[in-house]
Structure formats: C-alpha cells, structure tokens
Amino acid sequence: MALAAARRLLLHAGSRLGRREAVDGARRFANKRVLVETEGPAGVAVMKLRNPPVNSLSLECLTEFTISLEKLENDKSIRGVILTSECPGIFSAGLDLLEMYGRNPAHYAEYWKNVQELWLRLYTSNMILVSAINGASPAGGCLLALCCDYRVMADNPKYTIGLNESLLGIVAPFWFKDMYVNTIGHREAERALQLGTLFPPAEALKVGVVDELVPEDKVHSKARSVMAKWLAIPDHSRQLTKNMMRKATADNLIKQREADIQNFTSFISKDSIQKSLHMYLEKLKQKKG
Numbered sequence: 001m002a003l004a005a006a007r008r009l010l011l012h013a014g015s016r017l018g019r020r021e022a023v024d025g026a027r028r029f030a031n032k033r034v035l036v037e038t039e040g041p042a043g044v045a046v047m048k049l050r051n052p053p054v055n056s057l058s059l060e061c062l063t064e065f066t067i068s069l070e071k072l073e074n075d076k077s078i079r080g081v082i083l084t085s086e087c088p089g090i091f092s093a094g095l096d097l098l099e100m101y102g103r104n105p106a107h108y109a110e111y112w113k114n115v116q117e118l119w120l121r122l123y124t125s126n127m128i129l130v131s132a133i134n135g136a137s138p139a140g141g142c143l144l145a146l147c148c149d150y151r152v153m154a155d156n157p158k159y160t161i162g163l164n165e166s167l168l169g170i171v172a173p174f175w176f177k178d179m180y181v182n183t184i185g186h187r188e189a190e191r192a193l194q195l196g197t198l199f200p201p202a203e204a205l206k207v208g209v210v211d212e213l214v215p216e217d218k219v220h221s222k223a224r225s226v227m228a229k230w231l232a233i234p235d236h237s238r239q240l241t242k243n244m245m246r247k248a249t250a251d252n253l254i255k256q257r258e259a260d261i262q263n264f265t266s267f268i269s270k271d272s273i274q275k276s277l278h279m280y281l282e283k284l285k286q287k288k289g
C-alpha cells in the first residue's frame with residue numbers, strides 16, 4: 001500500500017520535473033537511485049543505476065527503476081535506452097540479499113512482485129535497450145543485461161557476469177532460466193545455471209552472454225554507436241520482431257505470476273534457504289578481511 005502511494009508520488013513529481021526540464025532544455029530526471037539523462041543523440045536516454053556501494057536491487061531501487069522506465073516508455077520522443085551504472089566497477093550486484101533474508105513472507109511476496117514487474121517491463125520494452133556493462137554483473141545484474149537487445153561489456157578480467165544463484169544455495173526461477181536459454185542456448189544455460197558460472201569477459205563473449213567487449217573507457221561510446229545502428233531500423237518492424245521473439249517467454253510468467261510469487265515466498269522462507277543466504281552474506285563480509 002505504502003509503496004503504491006510512493007510510486008504515485010514519484011510518478012507525479014517526476015512528470016512535473018520532466019516538464020520543467022523540457023522547458024529549460026536540460027533533458028534529465030532523477031530519482032535517488034536511478035539517473036536518466038537524455039542528452040546526446042536524439043531519441044536516446046542513458047539510464048544510470050546509482051545505488052552504492054554495489055547497485056543491489058533493493059525494493060526502493062526496483063521501484064525507482066520501474067518508474068523511470070515507465071516514464072521513458074510514455075515519452076514518445078525516446079526510442080532507445082542505454083543502461084549502465086554510476087558505481088565504479090559494479091554494473092549491479094543483483095537482487096538485494098537483505099530483501100530476501102530475515103524478513104517475513106509478506107515482504108518476500110511484495111519484493112518478488114516488484115522483481116517480476118521490472119523484468120516484464122524491461123524484457124518486453126518497445127524501446128531499444130543496450131547495456132553498457134561497466135562492472136561486475138552477477139545474478140540479477142546479469143538479468144538486467146540479458147533483458148537488453150545488445151550487451152557491450154568492459155574487457156576487464158576483474159568483472160564477471162552470469163546467473164550464479166546456485167552458488168548461493170538458491171535457484172534461478174524459470175523465467176531467468178528461459179531468458180538464459182533464449183540467449184546462450186539450452187546446453188550452455190544448463191551447465192552455467194547448475195554451476196552458477198560467473199564468466200569473465202572473454203568467456204562471456206564466447207558463450208554469448210555478451211555481444212561485444214571493448215576497453216573500459218570505450219564502453220559508453222561503443223554503446224552509443226551500437227544504438228545508432230539499431231535506431232536506423234524502422235521502429236514498427238523492429239518492435240514487431242522483438243515482440244515475436246520474446247512474447248512467449250514473457251507470457252509464460254504473466255500466466256502464472258501469482259503462483260510464481262507463492263513459490264518464491266515459500267522457497268525463500270525455508271530455514272535451510274535462509275541458512276544458505278546467511279552463510280553467503282557472512283562470506284561476503286569475511287572477504288573484506
């Protein structure tokens with residue numbers, strides 16, 4: 001309830017801000033955790049996640065992300081979005097583990113509903129989405145990138161990308177899996193999901209998790225030049241083609257959203273799963289020394 005009210009407020013405030021900025025010619029709007037700039041080539045917005053330290057997808061971050069996308073979808077002048085990060089060295093650490101650990105079932109259900117919402121909006125967006133992956137991109141971070149039409153990644157061996165859920169003792173839901181299969185094929189997806197593989201850039205390129213590697217300082221310029229190529233295609237034919245390719249995967253979740261929320265909630269509430277998450281969070285802490 002409270003979140004729905006916050007969402008309405010943000011949308012309202014955002015649209016007022018958007019109008020003022022259009023008058024000023026400064027094409028930019030921001031929530032606390034997502035910055036959207038529309039300077040540069042006409043019709044293109046750059047969306048930057050800025051939820052330090054690691055751009056984890058907290059409930060607030062997911063909500064702001066979804067609202068920003070909704071605003072861009074409603075702005076008929078925007079045809080493409082470059083998705084990137086403002087946090088140095090991190091694209092996104094994925095879903096916020098603290099939203100899935102030590103909370104109550106109602107919270108897990110609310111959180112998961114918002115994860116579904118963002119995924120459906122991103123995956124089925126009519127806009128051209130290009131990700132400029134400028135840092136580590138595990139699990140939900142990889143999910144964001146996989147929703148895009150093209151993925152450019154910084155060629156820095158310190159960065160990895162992949163759906164690593166099984167390393168945490170949790171299981172990627174069927175719609176994460178479906179999108180992985182759509183992107184890298186059944187055999188590679190099966191192996192990578194079971195092993196929870198986090199691919200360094202060269203391997204991510206080889207297996208098809210990303211489309212192109214470039215030196216770190218070229219990620220944004222490359223994303224822009226890729227965008228220019230995609231913008232040259234007529235919107236209606238590109239959009240219908242995208243829809244044809246993605247609809248079945250999205251519909252598969254749409255027809256069982258409630259059951260998927262129930263599944264997630266009962267799975268994540270299990271003592272054994274909470275124990276696994278606790279151990280993983282401890283491991284993250286210990287890593288620091």
Ligand SMILES: CC/C=C\CC(=O)SCCNC(=O)CCNC(=O)[C@H](O)C(C)(C)COP(=O)(O)OP(=O)(O)OC[C@H]1O[C@@H](n2cnc3c(N)ncnc32)[C@H](O)[C@@H]1OP(=O)(O)O
Pocket residue numbers: 053054056090092093094095096097098136138139140141164165168170171172173281284285287288
């Ligand atoms: C059912 C399907 C569900 C889930 C899908 C998911 O997305 S689950 C999330 C999976 N994500 C991960 O496994 C990533 C875990 N994080 C990391 O590997 C590293 O943090 C990362 C992203 C490589 C960055 O490393 P770095 O050394 O730069 O930072 P550090 O590890 O010290 O982390 C800083 C603080 O952030 C906390 N944190 C990291 N990831 C998350 C996260 N996903 N959710 C919540 N919090 C996260 C980390 O614990 C540190 O916290 P601190 O209090 O400062 O100790």
